[in-house]
Amino acid sequence: MPVKPDYFYLILSFFLLPVNAAAQFTDSIHYSVNYATAGSINKTNDGQTYLLNNAAKFGIKKKAFSLNFSNSWVYGKQDRQLTNNDFSSSLDFNLYSSVPHFFYWGLANYNTSKSLQINNQLLTGAGVAYSIYDRKDAYLNISDGFLFDSSDLLLKGDFRDVYQTYRNSLRVVFKFVIREYIVLDNSTFFQPSLKRADDYNFRSNSALSFKVSKWLSLTTALNYNRVSRTDRENLLFTYGLSFEKFF
Structure with missing residues (x-):
């Protein structure tokens, strides 16, 4: 298991907003649990490489809001040298408005990453989002907002x-x-x-899943991360299983 962070993320305080949800689902509370485990192993006469990627998510959804708590841990070595020990924990919520497909969001996210040279990073913020498509078989959403970033990084030269x-x-x-x-x-x-325009974070997470049953899927994932301030990036391709249960 990864070492616990020196400090845990702060819960984001959000202004109370008058919201009235669209009636696309009932007023009862729905829960969801998702766990995914994936990895890759490469062993030759010259050396070996392995990567493990674990992620867990718990969600609560009601007519007026939804809340998600997510954790992920990536651990990897190449020829016995540590390459990845990356932990992320995130709490996010959505508040749905009376305007169709429009909602408010809030986020608190903590990261620490060996591969990206992040000792500690805390991101908190809020914004708005709009769903261009919101159907059972097709969903497309764009959101924008502002974050406060408090970071402890390791730059080149161990600075x-x-x-x-x-x-x-x-x-x-x-x-x-x-x-x-x-x-x-x-x-x-x-x-x-x-x-500063040259100071940015970029992250893209993609997954292709084949459902074996209602709760079990075979999944391949491609994740890319870049932190320009440390001039570090990682590209992770993994395959494995994901479990999802609604109740």
Whole structure:
């Protein structure tokens, strides 16, 4: 298991907003649990490489709001040298308005990453989102807002960089379901600093899943991350299983 962070993320305080949900689902509370485990192993006469990627998510959804708590951990070695020990924990929520397909969002996210040279990073913020498509088999959403970034990074030459900045956060999310058993989804984030254009975070997570049953899927995932301030990036391709249960 990864080492617990030195400090845990703060819960984002959000202004109370008058919201009135669209009646596309009932007023009862729905819960969801998702766990995915994936990895890759490459062993030759010259050496070996392995990568493990674990992610867990718990969700609550009601007519007026939804809440998600997510955790992921990526661990990898190449020829016995540590390459990845990347942990992320996130709490996000949506508040649905009376305007169809429009909602407010809030986020608190904590990261630490060996591969991206992040000792500690805390992101908190809020914004608005609009769903261009919102059907059972097709979903396309775009959102924008602002984040406060408090980071402790390791730059080239082992120089420690502790700083704070405000960022714009643009996100595009899509999900397509083909014949009820093939699922393609992606979420892409671009988060430039409001102070410097060359200071940005970029993240894109894609997955292709084949449903074996209602709760079990075979999944391949391609994840790309870049932090311009540390001039570090990683590209992860993994395959494995995902479990999802609604109740």
